[in-house]
Amino acid sequence: MINVSFRNEFSWALIVVMAGAVISLALSLQAGLFFMFFAAAAWWTWEHPWDGFTFFIIIAPLLPMFKITQTIGTVTLIKDVIILTLFAKLFLFPLLQKTLPYRRNMLFAPVVTLALWALFSLLRADSLLLGVLRARDIGLYALLYFAVLYLPRSTKRWRETASWFAASVVVVLLLAIYQWFFAVDSAVLRFDPVRDIWIPRLSSIMAHPSIFGQYLVLAALLGAAIAWHTRGRTRMTAALLAAATVPFIFLTYSRGVWIGFILGIGAMALVVLARAALNKVRGPQVWRWAGAGGAGLLVLLLLAIKLTPVGVYVRSALDPTYGSNEERIEFAARLIAPMANVEALVGRGLGDVLVQNFRAVDLQAIDIAAGAAREVQLTKNATLVDNQWLKTFVEMGLAGLLIYGWMFWRVGKQAWQVTEITGLWGLGFLAAFIIQGFFIDIWDIFPTNAAFWVVAAMVSGAGAVDAAK
Missing domain, CATH: 1.10.287 (Helix Hairpins)
Incomplete structure (x- = not known):
């Protein structure tokens, strides 16, 4: 039968x-x-929600490669399908059926406030279609936070997912090596206005070197956190993975990535020292590690500034005539100058950064309904201003910045209270994420935007477990 x-x-x-x-x-x-x-x-x-989440982690770095293509760009919507399904399975349906398990949800109030303010900003948008796309980028990945937070608790499954993530990082690095040695010049070389030459900038299978670099920073900080909190073969493997990302981070030639990596590692080091001081750890081991690590990083930084183009790029960060800086200053002037006092407080509306940048919306509702990923991505690219916090200020006003600040404060505070790997990684990632937002529209860049919500959910969930010990 x-x-x-x-x-x-x-x-x-x-x-x-x-x-x-x-x-x-x-x-x-x-x-x-x-x-x-x-x-x-x-x-x-x-x-199989755990398998679905693990699959999402594996394919995340691959999707940007397909997103801009004409024929199979629609396949990138699989991430949306997975996120929505996990949200419905793990949070929405149990909530409606009153079977939702308890989790410490540190971002519930900030996320609800962000959703309401995004809806208000959507209603103020000049282009409703573009506003919908921007609201989707804000809201969709926030659902991932709830999905990950309510995954069934399983240390074994988290270890398996971390192993698959490490494997995907290795694949991305191998493809970057292939790009360096075998890809055509146009796929590697980018113009450097500082030295007036073409330089190789690695992006692997991602759309831009900065996106590649952000992904590697995420992996490097996780490897460093695991190496600090574990021993034996696990420590060796994690440290090796973190070290392997450093040359590739350098070869992205992205100042935002470099600064984010340094601040992320620095934040993690400060957390380790602060916890040692608060716990009155006077043994020589922690301080020897701190001294050796700090001295080593200082020597490496000085050598890099002296012997490599890092010094040129560091100095260019304060040079208003440098092409990248000049473009950002022009963006800021064009976007902020016409804003009224009320708009400075509440914003102009989602997506309302086009007119001042002399761009237009070339998208129809049928394109969104049909899943035309290439057309949608090109339209979203027209809103990029290379500074997430400037963009948030223009679209959502000071209120939007305060909401995000509230959210970051909650994540940082909770991560500080978590004494395990997740807490240390969370603080380092948060520092890198915030600083990188000054160089790129980080909330619009996948998979970094999704990574924030995954890390936030892990920190929130780990906080409840840590408090119960």
């Missing part, structure tokens, strides 16, 4: 196939096939 479960699954599969056929006839065969593919992914994620 055919059991009830099989009949239900067969019925749903038949409905999906029929719906896919209708979509194929109404829109295109490609749209119908993608619909069935996403439906299958949603079903699998619903049945």
Whole structure:
């Protein structure tokens, strides 16, 4: 006899196939096939949430490579499907059924406030379509926070996910090596206005060297935190992974990435020293590590400034005539100058950074409905101003900046209270994330924006476990 479960699954599969056929006839065969593919992914994620989350972590660095393509860019929507399915499975349905398990949810109030303010800013947007895209970037990844927070607690599964993340980092690094040695020059060389030459800037399979660098900073800080809190083979492997990312971080030639990496490592070192001082640790081991590490980093930094282009780029950070700085100053002047006093407080509306940058919206509702990833991405790229906090100020005003500041404060405070790997990593990542926001629209850049919510959920969940010990 055919059991009830099989009949239900067969019925749903038949409905999906029929719906896919209708979509194929109404829109295109490609749209119908993608619909069935996403439906299958949603079903699998619903049945296996941990596997779905791990799969999301594995494919995250690969998706930017497909996003700008004309034919298969729609496949990048699989991340949206996984996030929405995890949110519904782990948070929304249990909440409605009153079976939601307890978790310390440190960001509930800030996230709800952010959602309400984003809705208000959406209603003020000059272009509703562009405002919807911006609201989607703000809201979608916030749902990932709730999904990760309410994952079934399992130390074994977190270790497996960390191992898969490390494996994906290794693959990304190997592809960067391939890019360096075998890719065509146009895929590697970028113009350096400081020295008036073309220089190799690695981006691996990601859309830009800065995105590649941010991903590596995330991995390097995690490796450093694991190396500090573990022993034996685990410490050796984590330290090796963190060290392996450093040459690639350098070869991104991204000042935001460099500064974020240094501040992230520095923040983690300060946390270790502060905790040692507060706990009155007077043994020589911690202080020997701190002294040796600080001296080593100082020597490496001085050598890098003296013998490599790092010194040129560090000095250019304060040079207003440097091309990148000049462009950012022009952005700031054009965006801030026309703002009224009220707009400075509440913002101009989501996406309202186009007119001052002499750009226009070339997107229709059908493009969004059909999942035209390339058109959507090009439209979103038109809103980039290379400074997330400037963009937030223009779109959402001082109120928006305060909401994000509130959120960062909650994450930092909770991470400080967590004495394990997650707390140390969380503080380092938060420092790097905030400083990188001054150089790139970091809330719009995947997978770094998703990484923030994953780290925040891990910190929040670890805080409850740490407090229970």
